Amino acid sequence: MIDANLNDPRKMYYSEKFPDQEQNTPALQDKMDPKPDCGEESYKGYNRLEGRRALITGGDSGIGRAAAIAYAREGADVAIQFFPGEEPDAEEVKALIEKEGRKALLLPYDLRDDNAATEIVTRTVDAFGGLDLLVLNAAQQIAQPSLSDLTMKQVHDTFKVNIISMFETVKAAEEHLKPGSAIITTTSVQSFDPSDPLMDYAATKGAISNFTVSLSSYFA
Template identity: 45%
Template sequence: MTDRPRQPDPTRRHPRPEFPPQSQEPPGSTGEMRPRPDHGEDSYRGCGRLRERRAIITGGDSGIGRAVALAFAREGADVIFSHLPEEAAEAAETTRLITDAGRRAVAVPCDIREEDACRALTDRAVDEFGGVDILVNNAAYQMAQPDGIEQITTEQFDRVMRTNLYGMFWLSRMCVHHIPAGGSIINTTSVQGYQPSPHLLDYAMTKGAIVTFTQGLAAHLAPRGIRVNAVAPGPVWTPLIPSTMPDTTGFGAKSPLGRPAQPAEMAPAYVFLASADAGYVTAEVVNATGGSPLP
């Protein structure tokens, strides 16, 4: 009897806390994180499920966005992605991963809190690729406030709302004119949308709103053959964490799997939702929370 290859134990597949103490200034840097996040550089294998598709990904320079960009490229898609101007070095690495996969990469420095920036991003995608097949609204901002609502300034609240909601709304409204039947929009929500943490109150508000937006937009666009879905990650080890949370040594330890996800573990959900394999899936939220039960 031959030995069958074993599936990896999900509780031990990636690093578990405690992690080394670390703190960064926003927006954070992948290279300074310990352990270094896994975006699928050595593990993701594509099989042509997104061949010749054209994708926009916001926040594609690092974290989940980089992992999705890498996976999309290895599945055959060309990718244009946004990043903040100060994230140019991170964006260069994502660009390398896409081009190494043999696909076109366009990195666009812009702040999606501004409507004109969203319009310029959409126009650039149409100019470079001739259209848009997939929009991934992934960029997000948070800043933990352990003392709760009294410490959330209007400036912070405005930044969270405009990054997480305004940018998503503007880009979706602009891109629907270019996405053909068979195309899709995928939004990044969060376990926080269902199980809000008091220290992330404003961020959690936006993630709940993204679920509602996803379901409503899906109903509106279904007759056009455009599917709209979302992914709800649990704790994921990205630069957002050490740059916005006061203590990351135990990050993800309370997950039933005992650790945070790596960005590479989120990307397959986006690939599925973008592919023809999900042709009858719309208005859904794929929960990738590490075992935290959600509605």
């Protein structure tokens, strides 16, 4: 009988109930239970990004961390922006990038700050000699049970981190991105199926979807 080398996807990943858990900002992936799998042990690279230079926002955890690990294993040098205070997660990613023989750059910046998005581009170009891959992934998500609990300060901060910083980063990066470069944005199901407790977050994700379509037309 032929061995088809199949894996049952129902048994490959964590399927138990997740325990209730919350962290204040700054938050660490290392403290999550169970600890997320971002490909630290499983992702295999094939040098498909050899010689590329990448900047990933929110690159210390979650989707950004998985991208950073994968890009390094595909041959890219990787800079990661992360929220100050989340250095332990960022240092883990740095070690994984360097283990692949690639350059790593840690950028502890709060994207709510003026010029932060511009500075991370400048520092990446200075360190790597250019920029070919821009992954706009950083986001703030804070659930509120009612509209009265949602402060305008939170609304402003969410928009600054989630979409305004994207505009600033792309503007700063445009002169460095040559034909064949890539800009990748992270949006969400919240962009078309918003949840009441995530009203500000969902609004930014809808804006990101629109922004991405506009960018594709502009650069084309």
